[in-house]
Amino acid sequence: MSGLRAIEPLGDSAVLLHFGDRIDATVNAEVHAAARHLAALALPGIIELVPAYASLAVVFDPAQWQADGVTPAQHCVAALTRAFATPPATTAASAVLIEVPVCYGGEHGPDLAAAAQRSGLPVEEFIARHAAVEYRVAMLGFAAGFPYLLGLDARLQQPRRASPRTRVPAGSVAIGGLQTGIYPRALPGGWNLIGRTPLTLFDAHASPPNRLAAGQRVRFRAVTAAEFAALQEAQPSA
Amino acid sequence: MIEVLRPGLLSSVQDLGRRGHAAIGVGGAGAMDSNALTLANWLVGNDAGAAALECTLNGPRLRFTADACIAWCGADGELRLDGAPLPTWRPLPVAAGQVLDAAGLRRGARGYLAVAGGIAVAPVLGSRSVDVNAGLGPCDGRALQTGDQLPLSDAARPWLRRTPAWSLMPWPWFDPAPARVLRVLRGSHFDALDPASRKSLLSEPFHIAAESNRVGVRLLGPALQLTAPLELVSAAVTAGTLQLPPGGQPIMLAAEHPTTGGYPRIAHLIATDQPHLAQRRPGETVRLALIEPDEAEALRRRHATALARLHDHLRQRLQELRCAP
Numbered sequence: 001m002s003g004l005r006a007i008e009p010l011g012d013s014a015v016l017l018h019f020g021d022r023i024d025a026t027v028n029a030e031v032h033a034a035a036r037h038l039a040a041l042a043l044p045g046i047i048e049l050v051p052a053y054a055s056l057a058v059v060f061d062p063a064q065w066q067a068d069g070v071t072p073a074q075h076c077v078a079a080l081t082r083a084f085a086t087p088p089a090t091t092a093a094s095a096v097l098i099e100v101p102v103c104y105g106g107e108h109g110p111d112l113a114a115a116a117q118r119s120g121l122p123v124e125e126f127i128a129r130h131a132a133v134e135y136r137v138a139m140l141g142f143a144a145g146f147p148y149l150l151g152l153d154a155r156l157q158q159p160r161r162a163s164p165r166t167r168v169p170a171g172s173v174a175i176g177g178l179q180t181g182i183y184p185r186a187l188p189g190g191w192n193l194i195g196r197t198p199l200t201l202f203d204a205h206a207s208p209p210n211r212l213a214a215g216q217r218v219r220f221r222a223v224t225a226a227e228f229a230a231l232q233e234a235q236p237s238a
Numbered sequence: 239m240i241e242v243l244r245p246g247l248l249s250s251v252q253d254l255g256r257r258g259h260a261a262i263g264v265g266g267a268g269a270m271d272s273n274a275l276t277l278a279n280w281l282v283g284n285d286a287g288a289a290a291l292e293c294t295l296n297g298p299r300l301r302f303t304a305d306a307c308i309a310w311c312g313a314d315g316e317l318r319l320d321g322a323p324l325p326t327w328r329p330l331p332v333a334a335g336q337v338l339d340a341a342g343l344r345r346g347a348r349g350y351l352a353v354a355g356g357i358a359v360a361p362v363l364g365s366r367s368v369d370v371n372a373g374l375g376p377c378d379g380r381a382l383q384t385g386d387q388l389p390l391s392d393a394a395r396p397w398l399r400r401t402p403a404w405s406l407m408p409w410p411w412f413d414p415a416p417a418r419v420l421r422v423l424r425g426s427h428f429d430a431l432d433p434a435s436r437k438s439l440l441s442e443p444f445h446i447a448a449e450s451n452r453v454g455v456r457l458l459g460p461a462l463q464l465t466a467p468l469e470l471v472s473a474a475v476t477a478g479t480l481q482l483p484p485g486g487q488p489i490m491l492a493a494e495h496p497t498t499g500g501y502p503r504i505a506h507l508i509a510t511d512q513p514h515l516a517q518r519r520p521g522e523t524v525r526l527a528l529i530e531p532d533e534a535e536a537l538r539r540r541h542a543t544a545l546a547r548l549h550d551h552l553r554q555r556l557q558e559l560r561c562a563p
Contacts, residue, residue, distance in 0.1 A: 012531065
């Protein structure tokens with residue numbers, strides 16, 4: 001079974017389209033296909049399309065979806081139902097593979113040693129496994145430009161920290177549960193920090209502001225502390 | 239230019255918010271009380287969404303370096319212009335060198351200072367709203383600091399021929415009375431609350447926690463519980479979404495909410511009532527009532543119609559006050 005399962009209201013100015021109820025690459029691909037489909041239809045009065053792991057929110061302007069006898073949400077749901085009468089193709093749109101350099105461990109990944117120990121792996125193998133697979137950006141959320149990546153080796157999963165850090169440095173590569181992601185700026189955070197990338201992931205004044213986009217493929221490449229410093233030097237300051 | 243002599247507790251430049259970037263994790267921000275922002279802007283002849291100052295609880299002290307036309311709407315208290323009481327909810331000329339002091343807002347939580355022509359900071363991602371929590375937007379993405387200089391547009395030059403003798407009636411746009419019940423719609427997980435929690439949510443008063451901010455308003459009251467724990471995958475949330483973290487104290491998401499969240503969504507504050515929540519002060523109470531979507535729509539239409547009628551009326555009244563170009 002695949003495709004749109006249900007549409008439910010999300011307050012009076014948004015609806016949520018459900019494609020599943022778990023973190024799954026196929027479900028997530030359907031979400032992004034649906035987002036592309038709706039973006040191409042360019043329905044009037046749509047303010048935001050917000051893809052997540054297994055759902056897509058459609059935020060609308062109620063004034064533009066006003067109709068007799070139904071609420072704007074009902075009116076919008078009817079239009080969306082028509083839009084999905086034929087399910088959109090879920091062919092992966094993005095063949096782009098983004099390489100993200102990471103300096104693992106040390107000051108850049110203070111939780112790496114403990115994480116490797118919990119996984120019962122030598123540190124080198126933990127790093128090799130993290131950098132071996134190709135990830136897919138499932139969604140951006142939590143903070144501007146924060147990518148949630150799908151594809152983590154199950155052996156590497158880590159419990160969230162009992163007490164979150166008040167400040168995680170920008171660029172930190174982290175694992176929380178079965179998810180891995182990158183903090184785009186200094187933020188509070190409860191994930192385990194295993195390394196850090198010198199790349200700037202988000203710059204509001206760049207076009208586009210986000211380095212990674214939902215649906216893209218990502219691979220990590222281990223770099224030394226010296227390479228990290230050199231790459232950081234070469235980054236435009238955000 | 240407006241020179242910041244004292245920033246106040248949390249004063250920031252806001253318009254009606256940043257739209258269209260939620261998919262990359264960039265939230266809306268914008269004025270917490272869109273009614274007060276809109277009316278302050280209309281009173282000085284601006285569009286509803288011109289950039290103005292949102293001032294929280296303890297407002298700033300500001301010096302105008304050029305003549306301007308201003309209006310203050312929303313929370314009030316001891317507002318002074320060069321030491322004299324500042325009339326609110328009406329357009330006023332100010333002269334270069336005059337100092338506005340908004341210390342101690344006592345009725346309501348957020349006041350809005352609009353200036354004819356708008357605050358002319360450069361927009362970021364289509365909006366002049368500062369997202370204080372995300373550190374994004376004009377003014378380096380932060381609240382005002384002492385010494386900041388806010389640019390005004392050329393249109394800021396005074397256009398008033400005389401100060402009007404009238405003020406706009408704040409009610410029903412501004413109603414900080416805790417007796418006012420705020421209305422919510424059912425959230426996806428409302429039915430997952432245990433029966434006692436469902437009853438408490440809709441009958442007990444909740445206090446506004448001191449840690450409330452532009453991200454969310456924390457409601458303190460009887461701890462709410464689910465019948466059984468829910469395993470949820472993160473999904474989009476909106477301003478007005480009432481989330482229930484494991485501790486049982488719900489959080490009503492506000493202007494700077496994260497774009498996605500993983501807590502149960504038990505209810506949604508209707509858009510029409512969001513400005514009223516924005517004016518509740520820490521320690522004050524909130525009562526919630528559940529309504530149906532068609533009632534929420536009727537309230538939205540009534541509000542939109544009344545606001546449009548007021549706009550027409552204001553345009554006529556302002557015309558009478560306007561200088562010849």
